Amino acid sequence: MKTVVWESLSQVQQDSILKRPAMQDGASITAAISNVIEQVKADGDKALFSLTEQFDRIKPESIRVASQDIEQASQRLSSRMKDALEQAYSNISKFHTAQKPQPIKVETQPGVVCEQVSRPIQRVGLYIPGGSAPLPSTVLMLGVPAKIAGCRKVVLCSPPPIADEILYVAKLCGIDEVYNVGGGQAIAAMAYGTETVSKVDKIFGPGNAYVTEAKRQVSNDFRGASIDMPAGPSEVLVIADESADADFIAADLLSQAEHGPDSQVVLVTPSPIIADQVTDAIRRQLTDLPRAEIAEQALASSLVIIAESLTQAVSISNYYGPEHLIVQTKNPRELLPLLDNAGSIFLGDWSPESAGDYASGTNHVLPTYGYTRTHSSLGLSDFSKRMTVQELSAEGLKNLAPTVITMAEAEGLDAHKRAVTIRVEKLKSKG
Amino acid sequence: MKTVVWESLSQVQQDSILKRPAMQDGASITAAISNVIEQVKADGDKALFSLTEQFDRIKPESIRVASQDIEQASQRLSSRMKDALEQAYSNISKFHTAQKPQPIKVETQPGVVCEQVSRPIQRVGLYIPGGSAPLPSTVLMLGVPAKIAGCRKVVLCSPPPIADEILYVAKLCGIDEVYNVGGGQAIAAMAYGTETVSKVDKIFGPGNAYVTEAKRQVSNDFRGASIDMPAGPSEVLVIADESADADFIAADLLSQAEHGPDSQVVLVTPSPIIADQVTDAIRRQLTDLPRAEIAEQALASSLVIIAESLTQAVSISNYYGPEHLIVQTKNPRELLPLLDNAGSIFLGDWSPESAGDYASGTNHVLPTYGYTRTHSSLGLSDFSKRMTVQELSAEGLKNLAPTVITMAEAEGLDAHKRAVTIRVEKLKSKG
Missing domain, CATH: 3.40.50.1980 (Nitrogenase molybdenum iron protein domain)
Structure with a gap:
């Protein structure tokens, strides 16, 4: 480690010493991932099998992990491990439950009520990397808030063979479907769906440069999926x-x-x-x-x-x-x-x-x-979205009408104005 | 308008009839905007002057709008217009003030305290399109929450000549700096900064296909700026x-x-x-x-x-x-x-x-x-970010230690485990 005295550095040196190194140039990764995504979109499950064989050098029996395999994983784990995972689950649940949003309701002026309400994102996909050691902690960090938020479908992809710890936590969290798929092909499968893998609205989770690039590509396509945050x-x-x-x-x-x-x-x-x-x-x-x-x-x-x-x-x-x-x-x-x-x-x-x-x-x-x-630390709100609501009474609209009419005139939007005047005239004609 | 009976359509027809048309292909826009961004990064203010002359066919005296020009705009507006803008300002302020987040603090297990706190995004840039009619309403929708969130620097770009209504609302909201710049060059200027235009952390606001593409490009560069949402x-x-x-x-x-x-x-x-x-x-x-x-x-x-x-x-x-x-x-x-x-x-x-x-x-x-x-409707939380905090007492760490140690072992991360054991041993040695 290099030791520096801050005050001995010029402004330029201070700036440059804290600059993060640019991430590796990704032209070859970009092309490789475009290709993987195209294959998955074109050939669905078939592409998943062949890409898994190619990249993970393994031929899973099925793409979806069977529920009895998940049960057996649980039986193989030590109770010490299960206790640890359950304690973590409990703490993460408590903190994320405390993040539940309260609906907001304000009468901004007489007869004009504005609200903010929240809805879960319906279908979410969690990506858990493979590699030298399993990451059950990441399953907890994604699965717990997804379920507390109320997402209707929560699926998980991880490169096979999936470790027992991951399967156990998936069960603990109530993940609906677990798939034996990793890498860019997992991201593509969740973004576009295949015969077996459910299409999701938003994809969460860490990964290597390929996974990151796949997340970037599917999130730039409005028919793909949103993602959690830049990596x-x-x-x-x-x-x-x-x-x-x-x-x-x-x-x-x-x-x-x-x-x-x-x-x-x-x-x-x-x-x-x-x-x-x-x-x-x-x-x-x-x-x-x-x-x-x-x-x-x-x-x-x-x-x-x-x-x-x-x-x-x-x-x-x-x-x-x-x-x-x-x-x-x-x-x-x-x-x-x-x-x-x-x-x-x-x-x-x-x-x-x-x-x-x-x-x-x-x-x-x-x-x-x-x-x-x-950007924020991942939280419950990343698994839901806020909608606003307004409800005006007849009186409320009459009160607000001069403001809307004047602003619509300034913006040259006559139909905007008329949506108000047509109502106000109807109110007058009713007396 | 075409009228269809939903039940008379096949599933495929139902899907296809509600599909949004793909947005225009943007290869030429992409290239044009890359070029604009490069010019602004290389030549700063000089590029802004020449691009403004090229695209907006106008030569503003200065890039930054002088405060006396903002004062004079206010004098030229009718009081009817000012009343309308102030009424809208008041309602928007009330609803967005009600969105202020409450800090969260939970003791997840004895001695383990977890918190969520919020901080304003420090520097934000608002883009207001030009065109046939001014959009003072958009200034309100972006400027009001930026100020309520407590953003330290709020700047605004709009193609010159900037309408009096926009300048008036900018003053009403307390926008710190207003610039005579539009299009992709405005987005580039706010993302990277020039001699005159302040670099910002996040850019908000609507725009045409060029502005949208510029926002996409600067948000894909970690040295650029984040953006509000896809358009x-x-x-x-x-x-x-x-x-x-x-x-x-x-x-x-x-x-x-x-x-x-x-x-x-x-x-x-x-x-x-x-x-x-x-x-x-x-x-x-x-x-x-x-x-x-x-x-x-x-x-x-x-x-x-x-x-x-x-x-x-x-x-x-x-x-x-x-x-x-x-x-x-x-x-x-x-x-x-x-x-x-x-x-x-x-x-x-x-x-x-x-x-x-x-x-x-x-x-x-x-x-x-x-x-x-x-995605959510724009709100106060888009102008701030959430950080989490944890504070463990010595007792809290002792309680949590077995869980962390077991999970670190499962994930093969020995230094993670040692950050806990080294502390627990110190506690023991202290008796």
Whole structure:
């Protein structure tokens, strides 16, 4: 990790040091994924079987996972594992249930009532990546809010063979259908539907560059599907003062660094002593970490920034806009009102990122890559949509008529005006 | 308008009759806009001056509108106009203020506190199209929630010369900066900034195919800007029973049809009598409509659907998912719980669409083109973002530790586990 003193940098250097690296150029990925999508649209299930054989080197018996397979997965899991998943399920359920929207109803002027109501998105698709280790936590983060929101159909795609933990959580969440499909072909199948895979309205979940590109392509087609949010490499920023425990910070930075070689890891502290201690502790902790090689790659492009003060540290964090923001200071809550542009915030010594990654109750699907400036951490509202309603009484329309008529005239929209005058005249003629 | 009986159509016919036409192919627009964006990125203000001269055939004195010009615009407006704009401002403010989010705080298990807080998006840009008539109403729909949300910088671009009504509303809303720039160059300027135009985080507002394409391009670049929602032609669907007033319905359908030749207009009714009466009334009302030619083009591709029942009419509406949904039935509120997939709903005889377009208080920026399935009507939350927060006590972490450790093991993420164990060990050693 490189250590820099913020005030010793020019404005241009400050800007450039916090700039995220551009993601890999995707021309070949774009073409490959267009091709996959076309195949799935043209050949449906048949394309899914052949693409799965080609990319995952496996021939599943069926695309849809049978319910008895899901039952058996549950029997194979240890009760320790099931207890853990159920505890996480319970906490995530509580926090997302608390996000249920209240309908809004306001009489803006006499006889003019405006409302905001919410409806679940009817059909949603969850994508769970495969790879070296299963991600049951992501099933929880997507499946729990989908069911609480009331989505009528919730389906899940994951590359086969699907791990028992994933199948167990799918059952826990009440996912309606689970499919043995991964990669771009899974995104295409959910966006357009096949004989077996249900078409959905919106697709959620993380994935590699191919999955990300597939999500981008189907979301640019109005006959495809919407998606949760733009994707990017995972990242953490830690704000710490001299009261912090360097071992804790090192462990937190490493838990981000082990995600992947492109993970971004930043420590901002006004204390040069803490900076040194953390650098040492990272070196120590790295020695027996199974994923040390990955973590070291991530650390190579990571930063320790010495700030002038905690206030400056907060400004640097707000400027960077990290996905995860850990605050290990004497009074972390004092800083909260000043913190902006973060996906999820972890306050104090006893709130490691992994608590939120798995089980505190917050969602781990978060905006990254600077999108915290404009995007929200995934929540219940991403699984529903708001509609507005207005109801005017005859009196209400009479009261509002002069305003609407005048504005319609200004905008040169005569039929807009007439939709009001024709009603007002009818009211007059009725006396 | 074409009249069809729903039950006489096959499933395939039903699907195809409600399919929206694909928007014009945009290869030439895509290239033209890439070029405009590159020019603005390379040459800043200089490009804005030359593109404005090229496209708008006007040479503004300055890019930023001077505050005395805004003052003078206000003096030129009639007090009738100012009263109307202020009434609309007041209603829109009331309804959007009511949308302020409450922070959420939940103790998901002992010692584990999860929160959701909201922060304004710091810098937002509003685009207001030019054209034959000014759109002060759109300034209200974007400017009011931006200021209520607390966005720190709110700027507005519109092609010069900017109408007095727009400048007046910009002042009323407290817009920080107004620029004499339109088209793709305005979107590029706000997304990347120039010497004069402030870079923003998110861009809102309607526009023609060029503006839409520019918004798409800058939103696909993480160094550009986010955007409000995908755009498409405007549309209305009316559900009416035999109790409805055919003149009112005709006026409402025409007020949508006059928006543009690509507007979509649909009437769904179980009453063949109403269907006939509305068709006649449209013909009558068209005769002296200034924008009759535009409306006639829109009506050519529009539909009257005879449903079997109101229940079926609701299903058809939910399937189509209209931007505007007008319900003129005996008991419109009874249908509300069944209605889904609409941008804004207008209940009853006295709630014409133009009331919501201008002044009832609801927002007129709405998902269209089928995006009502997944997208919300524009609201306060589009000008802010949600962050989650968690704070665990030492006790809370001890309670949660077995769950996090077990799940980290399942996912093969050892550093995630260690961020917890290192803390628990420290707690033990402290006794």
